[in-house]
Amino acid sequence: MNAANGAAVVVGVDGSEQALRAVRLAAGEAARRGRALRVVHGFIWPLMRVPLGPAPGSPPGAGLREQANRLVAEAVAEAETAEPGLRVTGEVIDGAASAVLVGESPTAALIVLGGRGLGGFATLLIGSVAVQVAAYADCPVLVVRGTARADGPVVVGVDGSALSRAAVEFAAEEAATRGVALRAVHAYRHPGAEGPGDMQPLVYDEGQLRREEHRVLDESLTGLEKRWPQVAVERVATRQRPAAALAEASRSAQLLVVGGRGRGEFTGLVLGSVSHAMLHRADCPVAVVRAPA
Numbered sequence: 393m394n395a396a397n398g399a400a401v402v403v404g405v406d407g408s409e410q411a412l413r414a415v416r417l418a419a420g421e422a423a424r425r426g427r428a429l430r431v432v433h434g435f436i437w438p439l440m441r442v443p444l445g446p447a448p449g450s451p452p453g454a455g456l457r458e459q460a461n462r463l464v465a466e467a468v469a470e471a472e473t474a475e476p477g478l479r480v481t482g483e484v485i486d487g488a489a490s491a492v493l494v495g496e497s498p499t500a501a502l503i504v505l506g507g508r509g510l511g512g513f514a515t516l517l518i519g520s521v522a523v524q525v526a527a528y529a530d531c532p533v534l535v536v537r538g539t540a541r542a543d544g545p546v547v548v549g550v551d552g553s554a555l556s557r558a559a560v561e562f563a564a565e566e567a568a569t570r571g572v573a574l575r576a577v578h579a580y581r582h583p584g585a586e587g588p589g590d591m592q593p594l595v596y597d598e599g600q601l602r603r604e605e606h607r608v609l610d611e612s613l614t615g616l617e618k619r620w621p622q623v624a625v626e627r628v629a630t631r632q633r634p635a636a637a638l639a640e641a642s643r644s645a646q647l648l649v650v651g652g653r654g655r656g657e658f659t660g661l662v663l664g665s666v667s668h669a670m671l672h673r674a675d676c677p678v679a680v681v682r683a684p685a
Contacts (some may be wrong), residue, residue, distance in 0.1 A: 548576050
């Protein structure tokens with residue numbers, strides 16, 4: 393992840409209640425990390441070529457630009473109330489919300505946003521902005537989901553891929569800063585393919601499969617206890633669909649961490665099927681890690 397000196401936690405806001413939940417979550421993340429918080433609103437109206445100022449005869453503070461400035465100021469005040477003493481800044485940036493937030497990601501430590509904002513359809517469990525930012529951001533993305541819990545472990549999905557290892561490192565840091573345990577969940581169903589085009593065997597030894605999948609889990613966690621000695625690590629290997637196993641684990645977690653794309657995913661996918669499913673199904677906030685730390 394982007395951990396350069398001075399990198400801020402960035403939160404996207406749109407005036408919705410979900411966005412205010414994201415602001416409170418982001419303020420806590422920034423405070424734990426000792427970083428500043430940057431509140432950003434993607435102001436799309438200039439692209440639509442509509443009047444941005446107040447109409448003739450309107451009361452003071454009218455107009456789309458003033459409304460945008462006001463919602464950012466309210467979000468800044470919300471963050472300062474949630475974490476007194478936190479350094480918080482805010483900015484209205486012209487552009488679509490997803491493009492603005494992805495543009496912030498190369499210099500951000502973390503991007504936080506609500507699962508669905510004002511523009512989301514009521515029938516959708518997760519908004520398109522959350523999916524797009526999680527798919528393209530150059531830093532980890534934390535999405536508000538489910539229940540906010542002060543207890544419970546940080547859960548991370550493990551599959552042996554490079555992004556899975558990056559997710560493990562991020563999850564271990566989160567567990568350390570929160571002072572909780574880390575639960576690493578590796579779910580499997582059949583023997584994994586060794587390479588593109590390989591067919592899964594029709595007959596295999598169940599005991600050997602179990603040992604191999606436990607080895608994948610152990611190797612993904614190699615050196616973790618040395619780097620994060622204060623974090624208690626629980627290993628869970630289960631024969632189950634990964635999305636189902638992680639959704640179940642999220643019910644008692646305070647944070648779920650997944651890689652952006654895992655082992656066995658098509659290389660053309662920008663956001664993997666399991667991470668996409670967790671953005672819809674998890675019962676706690678979800679962090680998507682797309683790049684090695």
